[in-house]
Amino acid sequence: MSGSLYERIGGEPAVDAAVDLFYRKVLSDPSISHFFDTTDMDAQRNKQKAFLTMVFGGPNAYDGKDLRAAHAGLVSRGLNETHFGAVAGHLQATLQELGVAEDLTAEVMGIAASTQDDVLNR
Template sequence: MTDTLYTRLGGAEGIARIASDLVDNHIANPLIGKRFAGSDPVAMKKKAAGFFSMGSGGPNTYDGLDMLSAHKHMNISDNEYMAAVDDLMKALTNAGAGDREKAEVLYIFYSLRPDVVGV
């Protein structure tokens, strides 16, 4: 039996590290960082970890909005979305994720694109 993506990414601890790095990367990113001005990084990291856990086959601890509701009227561009993808890949690399895991996360992330870009 194959382990879930959640397990392969290190379970709750690994997902929390990835989510923390992801949020830090977003905040520091010159293209998208301004969108996070005034946000609570601790709360964002918790939401990101919950979403990541749910989406990778772990426990469903996510209590936030669905992606369309969360991004509606933000008019996120393709360039901003790609900057977020780059931030995610950096977080996964920093966590020591393998190519298989990165590909699976990338697939999930791209499946969410219609609910994020240009809505």
């Protein structure tokens, strides 16, 4: 199949569909919800959307430096690979729930995994 991962997965509408499911799973998980708890849910959703746009291979302005800066505060509050793994699990469950094909899911999870060192500031 031709086209970028982002195009094949369905572009921005796919991201929008995923954000609602993904952010709800993350907020409902007591092992990680405190990292995402905020009084400004719209701002938090926009951050989740930017993150999903990136792991869906979409056009974005995020790079490793931004990911590091965005998560530095969380790392100092104890964010570690267990939490990273939990978030990745919710991402995978979201993609399954949306019926995303296995090969595309694997690509997305590959991009997500590649961000671990930047997210955890290692």
